[in-house]
Amino acid sequence: MKYSHKLSDAIHILAFVDIFQGGDVSSTMIASSIESNPSLVRRLMSQLAKADLLITRPGVSAASLARPAETISLLDVYRAIDDSQQLLHVDPKTSMACPVGRNIQATLDGVYDRVQQAAEAEMANVSLAEIIQDLQAKINA
């Protein structure tokens, strides 16, 4: 479990909350759907709430989307959850004594940034509504 599933779990939470709106959307219930534990779910929900994507209230299990699903993009969720905000990572420890080692970081920063921009542009194109629709279609099938 070294690869992170935080983003996937966060989307899972948002979709679950929206689909089962009015039903049981407690951290325990969601955790059983993710096959994880309530503590992890609450931590993610807390991050989503801080990013203004989810409305939660202490003590009461009645979470709901903070905005219409059409206006929440995958990029919003990614930004709310991902710690490093980077898909690709430059090696931070190269030799300053070597011309290549001294300059490779700046060069790669520029290149990786282009890739990051492309990925984020596509993430911005995916709405939560779209994900939920796809999910509903599969559920009804």
Add this chain to the structure above:
Amino acid sequence: MKYSHKLSDAIHILAFVDIFQGGDVSSTMIASSIESNPSLVRRLMSQLAKADLLITRPGVSAASLARPAETISLLDVYRAIDDSQQLLHVDPKTSMACPVGRNIQATLDGVYDRVQQAAEAEMANVSLAEIIQDLQAKINA
């Protein structure tokens, strides 16, 4: 490859080999530029050789690019190095008893694939020659 810098190190190796062609391009020398160890460098070089990006010879430190740097893209290097071939990862363990848990994986696979395609398209646009040029410009500055 969440916090891995294998890709960065692989590019470092290719750039180093090309820039110092004719000089000392032993795994030990490259390792000192990366501030890593010769074994790791040899492992990466071996992977690059298997992907036909680098020519190595057992016993002799005379590595060279297998193709002109113009024809090697960042995507080629990424494909040669990255184990999972995925920038984003679906949670593989969700509850089949829940409609959301049962279908979220397939939905996210589709969405993540779009992001992956966008990122890979940009990676394909970046050539090793471009990276080396940028590096040379910084070195000469």
Add this chain to the structure above:
DNA sequence: ATCGGTGTTACAATTTAAGTCACAAGTTAC
């Protein structure tokens, strides 16, 4: 033939995500 480098494997160390436990504080129902 010797010396140094490669290619590869095995294993230890390190790092980060995920899981677990615990508990203060908020909310509802009675």
Add this chain to the structure above:
DNA sequence: GTAACTTGTGACTTAAATTGTAACACCGAT
């Protein structure tokens, strides 16, 4: 008001992947 339940957090443990280290057979040049 209090009992029962939930959220929000922090501390700590466990697990998985990357990186580091060591060993050694094999290749090649001098």
